[in-house]
Amino acid sequence: MNPQAAELNSVIQAKSTPVFELLSERGKNIFFPKKxxxxxxxxxxxxxxxxxxxxAIEDDGTPMRLEAVASKINMDPSLVFPYAPSFGRPDIRAKWKSMIYEKNPSLDGVELSLPVVTNALTHGISMAGYMFADAEDEIIVPDLFWGNYNLTLTNAYGCSLGKFNLFKDGGFDLESFxxxxxxxxxxxxxxxxxxxxNPSGYTPTVEEQDAIVDIIKKAAEAGNKIVTITDDAYFGLVYEEGIATESIFAPLSQLHENVLAVKVDGATKEDYVWGFRVGFITYGIKGGDAELYSALEAKTAGAIRGNISNAANISQSLLLSAFESEEYAQQKEAKYHIMQKRYDAVKEALTDEKYKECFEAIPYNSGYFMCVQLAEGLVGEEVRQLLIKKYGIGLIALGNVLRVAFSAVAASDVKEMFDGIYHACKDCKK
Incomplete structure (x- = not known):
């Protein structure tokens, strides 16, 4: 083991034995090279x-650049062309941390790590797997989960996904979890x-979130060492009353000395910049302090350094400029209302009773997506293919569940979309 890794391990062990025990072998061996x-x-x-x-540097000391590129970018070249640190730009890390507190008021007074910049959320999930998942580990996910976990976790690190039933009686299945x-x-x-x-578009109610946290706390009190990875890709897009508006990371980060909360989030979906590829990993644990978090940040930055070197400087600079803009909050609110309108159009369309003959909605209340469960006898892939060929409608088939990205559908087109699904199902029944 490299002495720099051993030094970080000593800090982590001294500060939190559970955190050290949660590290994968890769996580224990990684370090950020100071030498x-x-x-x-x-x-x-x-x-x-x-x-x-x-x-390369120009003779005047500025970054060397091609005018064919620089002429398209109205920013200081120093914010665009040089490498960003493997940890991420210090200014955007500090800004994102302050935004986490703003979005989650219950974190007031809770000490968290400084977020480390990742190449958006896929890379963030991958780096969380690097830090904590060994080949013999099982990662607990709901039976409806983002399919890319298979590539980023099982394929990359050899661990398995253990599933629990997500829904029962129209809500989160607490017993199965x-x-x-x-x-x-x-x-x-x-x-x-x-x-x-993703894919269901469901966020727990306030009561359900409290119950999930309580279940995790009881498991920790029983002696389990638990790392909770909160994939907050669609954070903030909640459309109903009574739904949890703070990330579940907030209560988990101050829950118990045996629970390490790892927040993976970013601007991708929250700020509609999918191609910018800027995400963050933030750590929180009851009793955590700057020294513990600094060691975890260094290991995470080391993993990033050995994986992609660093995230794009220009994306970080553009986002920081947006976050500090006076118009940012107003513009983001305007986009939220467009998303809300599309969600409401989905709810209105699904009041049509005839659809129940062919499909029913799985619980949804937030995010970019909702899903419908096809009636018995229908085959999702057959319906999907017919929708493309006959009705000009594209959806995702997950077995006999169809995922609808209403985020990408104008409110005025929503009823036509569900009518198309209905008629395709009727065609397939013939």
Whole structure:
């Protein structure tokens, strides 16, 4: 083991034995190199002649760049062309942390890590797997989950996905979740909580979220060491009263010394910048302090350094500029109302009783998606293909569940879409 990794492990062990025990073997062995090229480059910062970093500099000391590129970007070249740190730009990390507190008021006074910048949420989930998942580990997910977990976790790290039933009687199946969490005796547990859920578009009610947190607390009190990865890709897009508006990360990050909360989030869906690829990993645990979090940040940045080097500087700079803009909040509110209108159009369309002959909606209340469960005898893939060929409608088939991305459908087109699904189902029944 590299001495720098051992040094970080010593800090983590001294501060929190459960966190150290939750680390994967990769997580224990990773470190951010303070020495070597990076260390020598840092020491040379400010020198008159700096020939350390692998980037080209113009004679005037600014980043070397092609006018064909620079002419398209109305920003200071220093915010665009140089490498960003593997940890992410310090300014956007600080800003995102302040925004986490603004969006989750119950975190007031709770000490969290400084977010580490990832190449959006897929990479964030992957880096969480790098840090905590070994090949023999099972990661607990609902039976309706984002399919990319298979590539980022099972394919990449060899762990398995253990599923619990997401819904019961029109709401979150607390009994199934509790049974799955406590399956197999006391030990290390890894849980992914994705709300609003992809594909269902469901966020727990306030009462359900409280119950989920209580289930995790009881499991921790029994001696389990638990890492909860909150996939907050669609955070903030809640359309009904009584639904939890704060991330479940907020209560989990201050729940118990045996529960490490890992928040994976980003601007991708929240701020409608899918191609920017800027996400964040933030840590929280009861009793956590700056020294513990600094060690976790260093390990995470080391994993990123060894994986993609760093996230794009220009994307981070553009986002920070937007976050600090006076128009940001107003513009984001306007887009939320468009999404709300589309959601309301879905609810209105589904009041048509004839649809129940062919499909019924799975519980939904938030996010980008909703799903319909096809009636018995129908085959999802057959319906999907017919929708494309005959009705000009594209959906995703997940077995006999069809996922509808209403985020991408104008409110005026929603009724036509569901009528198309209905008629395609009738055609397939013939």
């Amino acid at each position: 070597g090229i990076l260390g020598q480059t840092a020491e040379a910062k400010g020198t008159k002649i700096n020939a350390t970093i692998g980037a 509790e049974a799955k969490l406590n399956e197999g005796g006391i030990g290390k547990k890894i849980v992914i909580l994705n709300f609003p859920n």
